[in-house]
Amino acid sequence: MGEEVKNTSEEEMWVVESKEWYLASYAPHGVPTSDHLKLRTVRLSLSPDSIPDAHVAVEMLLFSIDPYLRGRFTGTLDGLYFPQFQLNQVITIFGIGRVRRSKDSKYKEGDLVLSASFPVAEYCVMSSSEIVAKIDTASGISLPDYLSFLGVPGFAAWLGIEVVGDPKPGSNVLISAASGGVGMIAGQLAKLRGCRVIGSTGSDEKVRLIKEEFGYDGGFNYNKEPDLDAVLSKFFPDGIDVYLDNVGGKMLESVLNHVNKFARIPLCGMISQYNKVWTEREGIRNLLNMVGKEVRMEGFLLKTHFNRFGDFAKEMDGYIKQGKIKTKIQINNGIGTFLDSLNSLFSSSNIGKVVIQVKP
Amino acid sequence: MGEEVKNTSEEEMWVVESKEWYLASYAPHGVPTSDHLKLRTVRLSLSPDSIPDAHVAVEMLLFSIDPYLRGRFTGTLDGLYFPQFQLNQVITIFGIGRVRRSKDSKYKEGDLVLSASFPVAEYCVMSSSEIVAKIDTASGISLPDYLSFLGVPGFAAWLGIEVVGDPKPGSNVLISAASGGVGMIAGQLAKLRGCRVIGSTGSDEKVRLIKEEFGYDGGFNYNKEPDLDAVLSKFFPDGIDVYLDNVGGKMLESVLNHVNKFARIPLCGMISQYNKVWTEREGIRNLLNMVGKEVRMEGFLLKTHFNRFGDFAKEMDGYIKQGKIKTKIQINNGIGTFLDSLNSLFSSSNIGKVVIQVKP
Numbered sequence: 001m002g003e004e005v006k007n008t009s010e011e012e013m014w015v016v017e018s019k020e021w022y023l024a025s026y027a028p029h030g031v032p033t034s035d036h037l038k039l040r041t042v043r044l045s046l047s048p049d050s051i052p053d054a055h056v057a058v059e060m061l062l063f064s065i066d067p068y069l070r071g072r073f074t075g076t077l078d079g080l081y082f083p084q085f086q087l088n089q090v091i092t093i094f095g096i097g098r099v100r101r102s103k104d105s106k107y108k109e110g111d112l113v114l115s116a117s118f119p120v121a122e123y124c125v126m127s128s129s130e131i132v133a134k135i136d137t138a139s140g141i142s143l144p145d146y147l148s149f150l151g152v153p154g155f156a157a158w159l160g161i162e163v164v165g166d167p168k169p170g171s172n173v174l175i176s177a178a179s180g181g182v183g184m185i186a187g188q189l190a191k192l193r194g195c196r197v198i199g200s201t202g203s204d205e206k207v208r209l210i211k212e213e214f215g216y217d218g219g220f221n222y223n224k225e226p227d228l229d230a231v232l233s234k235f236f237p238d239g240i241d242v243y244l245d246n247v248g249g250k251m252l253e254s255v256l257n258h259v260n261k262f263a264r265i266p267l268c269g270m271i272s273q274y275n276k277v278w279t280e281r282e283g284i285r286n287l288l289n290m291v292g293k294e295v296r297m298e299g300f301l302l303k304t305h306f307n308r309f310g311d312f313a314k315e316m317d318g319y320i321k322q323g324k325i326k327t328k329i330q331i332n333n334g335i336g337t338f339l340d341s342l343n344s345l346f347s348s349s350n351i352g353k354v355v356i357q358v359k360p
Numbered sequence: 361m362g363e364e365v366k367n368t369s370e371e372e373m374w375v376v377e378s379k380e381w382y383l384a385s386y387a388p389h390g391v392p393t394s395d396h397l398k399l400r401t402v403r404l405s406l407s408p409d410s411i412p413d414a415h416v417a418v419e420m421l422l423f424s425i426d427p428y429l430r431g432r433f434t435g436t437l438d439g440l441y442f443p444q445f446q447l448n449q450v451i452t453i454f455g456i457g458r459v460r461r462s463k464d465s466k467y468k469e470g471d472l473v474l475s476a477s478f479p480v481a482e483y484c485v486m487s488s489s490e491i492v493a494k495i496d497t498a499s500g501i502s503l504p505d506y507l508s509f510l511g512v513p514g515f516a517a518w519l520g521i522e523v524v525g526d527p528k529p530g531s532n533v534l535i536s537a538a539s540g541g542v543g544m545i546a547g548q549l550a551k552l553r554g555c556r557v558i559g560s561t562g563s564d565e566k567v568r569l570i571k572e573e574f575g576y577d578g579g580f581n582y583n584k585e586p587d588l589d590a591v592l593s594k595f596f597p598d599g600i601d602v603y604l605d606n607v608g609g610k611m612l613e614s615v616l617n618h619v620n621k622f623a624r625i626p627l628c629g630m631i632s633q634y635n636k637v638w639t640e641r642e643g644i645r646n647l648l649n650m651v652g653k654e655v656r657m658e659g660f661l662l663k664t665h666f667n668r669f670g671d672f673a674k675e676m677d678g679y680i681k682q683g684k685i686k687t688k689i690q691i692n693n694g695i696g697t698f699l700d701s702l703n704s705l706f707s708s709s710n711i712g713k714v715v716i717q718v719k720p
Contacts, residue, residue, distance in 0.1 A: 071652070081652030248648060257638075270648045278617075283643015288608060288630045291659035292431070292441030298657070299650035 014047035020121035021338045023085045026075030029277045031346060036073065037091070037339050044123050051103050057125045058097035060118060064147040065332075065341045065354040066181065067246075069093065070274040078278050079270075090119040091338075094152050096135065096143055097124075104128035112137060114146060120338055122358055141320060148327045148353040149316050153181030155302050156268055158312045160244045161189040164266035164300050167242040169194030174236070174255060175216075177246035179206040179328075180345075181353035182268055184214050186244050188325045191215050195242075198235045200251060202348035209351065213326055228254035239263075247272045249282040256289045265297040275346060328352030333360035374407035380481035381698050383445045386435030389637045391706060396433065397451065397699050404483050411463050417485045418457035420478060424507040425692075425701045425714040426541065427606075429453065430634040438638050439630075450479040451698075454512050456495065456503055457484075464488035472497060474506060480698055482718060501680060508687045508713040509676050513541030515662050516628055518672045520604045521549040524626035524660050527602040529554030534596070534615060535576075537606035539566040539688075540705075541713035542628055544574050546604050548685045551575050555602075558595045560611060562708035569711065573686055588614035599623075607632045609642040616649045627659040635706060688712030693720035 019041050027036040046057040069091075071080030085091060095118040099111040107113065107128055112135040118124065135146060148154060160182070167173050173190045177183045178199025187210060190197045199210040199219040210216040218235055225231045232240070232254055239260035245252055248270025255265070273281045290297065319325040330350050332341045335358050344350040379401050387396040406417040429451075431440030445451060455478040459471040467473065467488060472495040478484065495506060508514060520542070527533050533550045537543045538559025547570060550557045559570040559579040570576040578595055585591040592600070592614055599620035605612055608630025615625070633641045650657065679685040690710050692701045695718050704710040 077652075079646065079648035079652055081649075252647070267647070267651045269651060273648055278646045278648070281645040281648065283645045284647055285641040285643045286439065286638045287612070287627070287644055287657075288439035288633055288638070288641065289441075290657065291627045291629060291661070292437075292439055294659045294661055294664060296656065296658040297647075297650065299652070299654045301651070301654055304654060 011045065011047050011049070014050070015043050015045050016123050017041050018044045018121050018123040019335050020119055021091045021335070023073050023087055023089055023091060025087065026073055026084075028074050028076060028078075029280065030275055031343055032070070032073070032339070034339060037342075039336060039338075042121075044125065046101055046123065046125065048101065051101055051125055053103050054128055055103050055125055056099050056107050056113075056128050056131070057101040057123065058113065058118070059100050059123055060095060060097045060121060060335075060358045061112075062096045062143055062147060062358065063118070063120060063335075063338070063356040064094040064152050065338075065345065065356060066094065066152045067269050067271045067274065067345050068152075069342060070346070076277075079273070090121060092117040093120050094118070094147065096146060102128070107131070107134070112143070114151075120335065122335060139317075141317075144329045144331060144353075144355050145320070145327060147355050148181065148329050149185065149320055149325065150313055151353075152302065153353055154185050154316055155305075155309065155312050156182045157186035157189055157244075158316065159300055159302065159305055159308070160266040160268045161186050161193070161242075162312075162315075163305065163308070164298050165190075165242040165244055165264050167193055167195045167264075171195045171241040172236055172238055172260070173197045174200065174232075174240050174243045175246070176200045176244070176251050177271060178210045178216065178219060179214075179351055180246065182246055183244075184210065184328060184352055185325065187214050187216050190242075191217075192319070192324060200247075206351060209328070213328065222251065229257060232258045242266075244268060245270065249273055253282070253284045253286060256284065256286045256295070259289060259293050259295050261293050263293060263295045265295060267297060267299040271345065330354050332356050334358070371405065371407050371409070374410070375403050375405050376483050377401050378404045378481050378483040379695050380479055381451045381695070383433050383447055383449055383451060385447065386433055386444075388434050388436060388438075389640065390635055391703055392430070392433070392699065394699060397702075399696060399698075402481075404485065406461055406483065406485065408461065411461055411485055413463050414488050415463050415485055416459050416467050416473075416488050416491070417461040417483065418473065418478070419460050419483055420455060420457045420481060420695075420718045421472075422456040422503055422507055422718065423478070423480060423698070423716040424454040424512050425698075425705065425716060426454070426512045427629050427631045427634065427705050428512075429702060430706070436637075439633070450481060452477040453480050454478070454507065456506060462488070467491070467494070472503070474511075480695065482695060499677075501677075504689045504691060504713075504715050505680065505687060507715050508541065508689050509545065509680055509685065510673055512662065513713055514545050514676055515665075515669065515672050516542045517546035517549055517604075518676065519660055519662065519665050519668070520626040520628045521546050521553070521602075522675075523665065523668070524658050525550075525602040525604055525624050527553055527555045527624075531555045531601040532596055532598055532620070533557045534560065534592075534600050534603045535606070536560045536604070536611050537631060538570045538576065538579060539574075539711055540606065542606055543604075544570065544688060544712055545685065547574050547576050550602075551577075552679070552684060560607075566711060569688070573688065582611065589617060592618045602626070604628060605630065609633055613642070613644045613646055616644065616646045616655070619649060619653050619655050621653050623653060623655045625655060625657040627657060631705065690714050692716050694718070
């Protein structure tokens with residue numbers, strides 16, 4: 001009996017309270033609110049006995065907040081076709097955690113690990129097969145950089161520019177959401193290829209940023225441009241060769257009036273359209289231009305190209321170490337900021353890559 | 361003086377009256393009418409003295425009537441970006457003529473020749489450099505077939521299927537304007553690749569034709585289908601892998617709700633949109649599906665791929681001689697039918713490839 005009490009007590013020592021975000025109801029359109037995404041506290045045991053073989057207990061450190069997430073709780077497969085979170089299910093996300101206990105010999109306590117499917121929680125017990133990589137702390141790369149340069153936005157930017165868009169030296173390149181997580185890196189990759197790069201962003205401050213920090217040749221604040229056609233004429237007197245589309249809608253339509261022969265339009269995402277059901281989305285009326293200009297428009301997702309992640313990471317690692325590429329990361333403090341952090345992507349109130357630091 | 365009279369008289373013997381179609385005014389939108397395209401009669405000398413070196417005098421036999429022509433007299437570069445005919449200029453077109461007199465040793469009287477820039481006229485004197493090929497009359501291929509299988513629609517179909525769409529055996533393929541000049545050949549090329557091919561056409565008679573004559577696995581009359589989504593669900597329970605788009609508009613939008621992962625959409629043309637200025641064209645609201653399904657949509661023009669014409673002609677020639685591919689040609693009699701022949705493409709009143717025989 002005494003031993004049982006002792007065991008219970010020891011077991012109790014391993015129990016942690018963990019805050020976590022879960023899906024309370026689907027949000028088919030509009031900006032998601034606290035009616036859809038809610039925070040709750042659960043009790044979780046990290047004791048040796050409660051962790052199955054080939055599993056690890058992880059304390060979460062950082063989360064990567066990316067626009068694609070919006071497509072995972074619309075309750076439809078509309079547009080992005082990502083698997084939907086189930087009601088009451090914890091949201092899962094790309095992030096970094098520290099191993100607290102391991103039942104897999106490949107990982108030990110203290111290891112820093114990356115996963116694309118961490119729960120948005122303070123702690124978790126998960127299959128070690130969900131770990132994408134172990135972080136080499138001697139690399140000299142900061143942890144948030146693993147979620148920017150070397151994470152979702154970095155890989156998306158690399159695929160958009162290097163694989164799908166493939167601009168040539170001297171090409172005229174336009175990037176929308178240019179100061180966002182993907183845009184800031186994509187612009188720099190295009191510059192490294194010798195392109196002329198213009199960015200579209202949502203504020204004068206961001207225009208300054210992309211030019212002064214990220215080396216864009218120019219940029220404009222679309223909120224101040226009632227006539228997108230005029231601004232594109234001004235910035236692209238010789239037309240657009242590659243447009244990395246992160247926003248869709250009116251910008252995409254306007255671009256199609258300025259494309260050059262054989263232009264390429266990698267479709268990374270369409271953030272201006274995510275909060276609408278498809279019949280409410282802005283129709284693009286001038287796709288016929290794609291015939292006359294022989295344009296290629298192509299959507300891409302990261303998971304399809306995971307076999308190229310090594311090539312990407314090697315190239316990017318070189319750029320970082322040579323100081324050839326910069327990033328700007330907005331770190332929001334505390335797991336409680338998840339909903340606001342997500343919505344900052346849609347209100348264009350973020351600058352750079354948005355990351356949540358779980359414990360301030 | 362007597363000799364001069366004689367010369368004038370001899371010269372006069374070579375003068376022909378030639379009817380020709382010219383552009384009287386631009387037609388930015390709507391169906392072109394006799395206000396825009398007019399017939400006139402001119403006098404033309406085919407005398408040896410009036411033909412410059414490296415030129416030929418040609419009597420026109422057959423013209424190829426193709427939808428792209430519509431884009432050459434809108435008065436804008438809107439959408440197709442083809443060079444515009446000038447006011448009062450004779451319309452030029454793909455066709456077949458017989459050499460009546462030659463000042464180029466490569467051609468002799470009686471030769472049958474193809475050109476992409478014959479005037480829509482009964483006779484012409486033109487630079488021999490405008491001749492694309494001399495027809496081998498021993499080939500066993502009929503003259504109209506050179507404008508169908510082996511002409512503009514055949515090459516467009518081949519590029520759409522073999523080069524840009526590239527469906528695999530077993531792929532689910534949809535072709536719009538399926539009984540038209542391009543569609544009928546494209547469907548058969550896709551069948552030769554082992555695909556399952558469905559066609560969209562504008563009448564029950566055409567549905568019967570594509571199934572019975574051209575070997576389509578199925579087809580539907582879009583005029584009888586108020587719910588395109590439902591008809592695509594019915595014909596494509598496993599989704600669409602390749603859609604050869606000849607029409608644009610609502611059909612393209614509906615297709616994007618049924619595409620499979622990595623679908624390809626070669627854009628050959630968008631005939632439903634040609635008679636509208638771009639701001640009046642139907643907006644496509646669901647391009648976001650291209651991200652989630654990683655779709656590639658790509659416009660193409662024939663002239664860009666002329667370096668592949670030899671490959672095309674060789675392959676097609678083989679199919680024709682082996683009886684593996686059929687064509688249906690609607691021959692309209694007399695140069696006077698030009699305007700009606702062109703408009704038959706937009707009213708969907710034609711079946712198969714439309715050709716004008718200059719002299720009935």
